[in-house]
Amino acid sequence: MFDDFFIRALVAGLGIALVTGPLGCFVIWRRLSFFAGTLAHSSLLGVTLAFSFDINISFSVLLISSAVALILLRLQKTTKLPSDALLGLLAHSSLAIGLVVIGFLSYIRFDIMGLLFGDILAVNKKDLLVIWAGGAIILLVLKLIWKPLFASTVNYELAEAEGMKPEKINAVFTILMAAIIAISIKMVGILLITGMLIIPAAMARNLANNPKQMIIISIIGGLLAVVLGLYSSLEFNTASGPSIITAALVLFILSMFNIRKFKQLKK
Amino acid sequence: MSLNNNILVKLENTGVMLDNKWLVKGVSLEVKKGKIVTLIGPNGSGKSTTAKIALGIYKNIEGKVEKFTDKIGYVPQKISIDWTLPIRVSDFMSLTEVLTNDEINNALKLTGVEHLKNNDLRNLSGGEFQRVLIARAISKKPDLLVLDEPVQGVDFKGELALYELIKEISEKLGCGILLISHDLHVVMSATDHVLCLNGHVCCSGTPQAVVKDSKYKELFGDRASTILSVYEHDHDHTHSPDGTIETKK
Numbered sequence: 001m002f003d004d005f006f007i008r009a010l011v012a013g014l015g016i017a018l019v020t021g022p023l024g025c026f027v028i029w030r031r032l033s034f035f036a037g038t039l040a041h042s043s044l045l046g047v048t049l050a051f052s053f054d055i056n057i058s059f060s061v062l063l064i065s066s067a068v069a070l071i072l073l074r075l076q077k078t079t080k081l082p083s084d085a086l087l088g089l090l091a092h093s094s095l096a097i098g099l100v101v102i103g104f105l106s107y108i109r110f111d112i113m114g115l116l117f118g119d120i121l122a123v124n125k126k127d128l129l130v131i132w133a134g135g136a137i138i139l140l141v142l143k144l145i146w147k148p149l150f151a152s153t154v155n156y157e158l159a160e161a162e163g164m165k166p167e168k169i170n171a172v173f174t175i176l177m178a179a180i181i182a183i184s185i186k187m188v189g190i191l192l193i194t195g196m197l198i199i200p201a202a203m204a205r206n207l208a209n210n211p212k213q214m215i216i217i218s219i220i221g222g223l224l225a226v227v228l229g230l231y232s233s234l235e236f237n238t239a240s241g242p243s244i245i246t247a248a249l250v251l252f253i254l255s256m257f258n259i260r261k262f263k264q265l266k267k
Numbered sequence: 268m269s270l271n272n273n274i275l276v277k278l279e280n281t282g283v284m285l286d287n288k289w290l291v292k293g294v295s296l297e298v299k300k301g302k303i304v305t306l307i308g309p310n311g312s313g314k315s316t317t318a319k320i321a322l323g324i325y326k327n328i329e330g331k332v333e334k335f336t337d338k339i340g341y342v343p344q345k346i347s348i349d350w351t352l353p354i355r356v357s358d359f360m361s362l363t364e365v366l367t368n369d370e371i372n373n374a375l376k377l378t379g380v381e382h383l384k385n386n387d388l389r390n391l392s393g394g395e396f397q398r399v400l401i402a403r404a405i406s407k408k409p410d411l412l413v414l415d416e417p418v419q420g421v422d423f424k425g426e427l428a429l430y431e432l433i434k435e436i437s438e439k440l441g442c443g444i445l446l447i448s449h450d451l452h453v454v455m456s457a458t459d460h461v462l463c464l465n466g467h468v469c470c471s472g473t474p475q476a477v478v479k480d481s482k483y484k485e486l487f488g489d490r491a492s493t494i495l496s497v498y499e500h501d502h503d504h505t506h507s508p509d510g511t512i513e514t515k516k
Contacts, residue, residue, distance in 0.1 A: 029352050151362045154352065161322035161341040161413065162363040208353050209387065 005121055009187075009240060010230055012123045015131040016184045016196065017222030019138050022215045023180055024201030024222075026173065029153050034084060035072075037194045038091040039181050042068040044098035044190055046182070047115055051108055052101065058130050058182045065178035068094055073174070118189030118241035120230070127186060134183040138176050145169055150211065188241045199248040200225060206255040221251050273300035274335055275411040275443040281320050281330035290316045292329070293467045296460075298411060298443040303434075305446045305454045308464035309486065314447045315344050317464065318413050321445060336411055340404030342397075344415040344447070354388045356380070356399055364407035374406030375399070377432060379425070393420035401429060405436050412437070412444045426450075430457065451491055 027036050046061035053060075068090055075086050102112070114122070142149075152159035152166030159166040181193055188196050200221035201214070208214035228251075229244030236243075275298050282292035291313025298304045298321075306314040319325050320332060322341060348354065360371045375381040378398040383391060391399065397420050404412055414433065418426045430453050437444050448454050454461060455474040462471040463483055470480040477483050483491065 029349065031349075031351070147363070147365075154348065154354065154359070154362060155343070155346055157319070157322075157324050157343060158341055158346065159363065160324045161319075161343075162339050162407075163337045164363055205351065205353065210353055210355050210358055214353055 005123075006230070006234065008123045008125070008128060009120045010226070012128055012131050012187050013120055013226035013230060013244060014223055015128070015135050016180075016187060017200070017226045018219060019135040019180050020184070020193075020196045021200055021204075021219030021222045022139070022142055023176065024197040024199075025204065025211070025215050025218050026149070026153060027177075027197050028201045028205060032177075033194065033198050034087045034091075035069075036177060036181075036197050038072070038087045038094075039065045039068060039178055040185075040190050040193045041091040042094035042098075043181055043185050044115060045094045045101065046098075047185065048098050048101040048105065051105055057186065058134070061185055062178050062182035064094070065181055066175055069174040069178055073171075114189070115185075116189050116191050117239060118185070118187050118192060120187040120240045120244075123187060131183050131187070134179060138179050138183075141172065141176060145172055149173055188244065192241050192245050195245040195248065196222065196225075199245065199252050203248070203252040203255040206252075221248065221255075225251055274298070274333075275300060276321050276335065276445070277331075277333045278317070278321055279331040279333075281317075281328055281332060283316055283320060283325050283328050289466065291320075291464065291466060294320070294330075294462070294464070295468070296321075296462055296471075298445050300410070300443050301437065301441045302459045303437060303444040303446055303457060304460045304462065305448060305458040306462050306464055307448065307451065307454055307487075308469070312464045313466055314464055315415055317462075318415050318445060318447060322413055336409075338407065338410045340407055340409035340412045342400045342404045342412075342414045342417045344419075346400070348388050350389060355384075356386055356388055356391070357384050359388050359399065360403050360406060362403065366406055370406055374402040377405070377436075378402040378429065394422060394425065397421050398425070398429070401433070405440075408440055408442075410440075410442050412442055414444060415447045416449065417446070418448075418450070427453075451487070 027033060043061040043065055046064035047057055049055075049064065050057040050060035072086060072090055075081070076083060079086070081089075111119075148159060148164035148166065148169045151162070151164045152169055156166050180197075184193055184196070201218045203221045204214045204217035207217050225244055225248035229247035230240055232238070232247065233240040233243035277297040279295050281294050283290045294313070294317050296304060296317075306317055308314050316325070320328055322339065323332065323334065356375070357371055360366060360374065371384070372381060375384055378401050380395055380398045380402065383395060383399065388396070388399075397418060401414075401417055404414070412433075417433065418429050421429060433444065433446075434457055436442070446454070446458070455478065458474055460471070461474050461477045463469040463477055463480070463486060465486060469482040469486060470477055472480075478491070
């Protein structure tokens, strides 16, 4: 059944949505949208390095994203610049370096558009394995660190005081973020992975009244966005990655209507 | 535990420096099982900082901190919940500990906020939130309770009841308490050991000893030292309307 490119795209997208759902909730709760964007931007450098040294793309992206995340943590401690300035600095400089390195790789045919926006229709069976195996590991780790991670999201000092080791947990979470970007970069692309993390979770925030519910709604929203986006890209012959994000946006807008109606009913 | 005389946490000559300024310096204290240690002092005197040193929140400190337990309940002075987090009181209760439904209900009942269990945490009033914070800290049956102004914003009647509750809990669980409070009446009547801070330890000892200290008078004014006399006054009798003394029972 995985011989059809469209089925492969669907299975890949659903696998990614399962993981971006819960991670996206934490991105919103911890106000990490820009952080996710920075990691995604820096992944272009990871991709070019993968081509230069002929190593696995996901692996090299994971490596570079983790490195950028660690540099960020270090800079936050040693400089007096605010976090958003540091994020901008890292995002754009690593993107720029990535593009410069591409210039040196003129002997390789390079599809920059594919990197920036992803090409979910070109997913092969090996990619599927990376997504589902990698995704399963990310979800498993997330489940293991759920309690301390959630506690330190609610209040860092409380978590520290009561033995939840937030510093270690934050480092693990950062690596999970780098990992989801690494396994999904090929499908949704550098510019759109952040959308996949944030939009379904934002939609879920409109509808949920407790953390677990928000995660479940976020996953469902992501899955729906993938299905709707892919089928409409087939129907209207549009780019698949952007179509998925657009579908997610439509769901978000619908969730806004829902609240307004709900509030009117309450009155 | 028996080896160190039931000490739960011990600070030896500790201090924290931030941006070349000492937040607090040279603090030594120990909290033992079943004892209440209270920190008093004016604003900015380093009370919360000292509590955070004891909790291990500050990493780069002078001196030595030894913790002999991991079962700690903390009521911070300030806590803000981000509106992006949809979180109910019941979710907050089991934040750092796995609790059964009954345990959550019981703890909330003790602090008088059982009816708020399914409310959104952000919609609570200041006093209600404070009651939830206390309920959360005691629900995990800690060995050590660190309470940083635990009854701020609570109504007058509730304030006394909560202090009573805290004392009761410490006796029942046999836990040690590190308390920060501006309420000198309560501090002096219910505490085993008082530390008076002002960037450093001004004076310390039993409440009876501290109120007599000249440094305490300097810091809190003369009226503060009369506090204890009110409480040492034992009400074993009542006064009838004409002023004659009637012995109780």
